Amino acid sequence: MAISSIAAALLVACGDSNSGVSSENETFTYRSEAPLANSSSIDNDVKSSSSSDKVVPDSESSSSEAVSQKIQSSSSMDETTKNNDKVAPDSESSSSEAVEDNSNSSAQGASCNGVTYNPLTHFCAKREETEERAYKFVIIAPTGTDYSETWMAENLDYKMTDSWCYAETEDEPKTENCHTYGRLYTWTAAKSACPDGWHLPSIYEWLALINAVNTSTTSQNDAGYHLKSSNLWISNAGKENADTYGFSALPAGRRYNIDKLYNFEKKLAYFWSATDGKDNYEGSYIFMITNQDYVTFMNSDIKLLNADDDEDEPQGSVSNSYSVRCVKDSE
16 A cells, blocks of 8 residues: 655654653653754643644654655545544443444344444454454545545454453453453554454554544644544543544553553553564554644654663563554455
8 A cells, every 4th residue: 555645743752661650650752853852741741732842753663765754734625524424432332232323224134243233334353254243444535635444443352362451450350441442452462453354554554544634734743633532532621532534543541561550541542553663672553642633653762762771671562552453454
């Protein structure tokens, strides 16, 4: 798939510090072509609407020249398309209820693992011949672009080794959080988690999506505004996310696997990519924050700059579990 222009100012590489087990201690390390005057903590970024730091991708972490190209504005996006595609998920309903609510008289009769679903809005996730459940999907094809891909419109909730519901413990499975947010996966698990016919997107597939939905004419993209769910996120000074295409990115937070701690629910969204970080150390991932409109991506070398010299100690995002969104295979 050809990747359209991706920004020279696409935000890159915030890192998880070794001490980043709680929101008070977590710090971002931004990097740009010019030295930065300062850095700020995740907690400060969550509470503040400031976005003065302009960060560009690290050319060493990319194998595609397209990542360094400037974001093109999609401000001519057709408003009718946006309104027609917009979907607001119901956080109170289970996945089965949501499937049934979206069925209609012209598309009834399809069944997935005993649950009726609407094939116009959902697909039945299968693994070989085993049916898992129906997931909502959305075709994202912004007017004025040549981008058109089919994405899952909810987080993956496939139970497998090295996956957890938010706040899950040995005594409390917290399945209600899986119904809301899907599961949190290690990178190793995420690479094999998607159902047949779907795959974990590469970092370049993520960046192509970001570029396609961006409408900003400044150096910072506004893809997060268009991709984040209109509910569940903490308030951004009264501003609501548009959820323009029904992608409905959820603030599922993360699991810090070393200490089995969870944080950033309702504040941050992390999504794995299938692309190795620098030196194959760990996976790169997409990042969205509650009070910012942008989307950025990160990988391992930023973490390693802040890491101790003990190479036997897990470092960076490889020690965390994040959400998974799958994209449909090309036909």
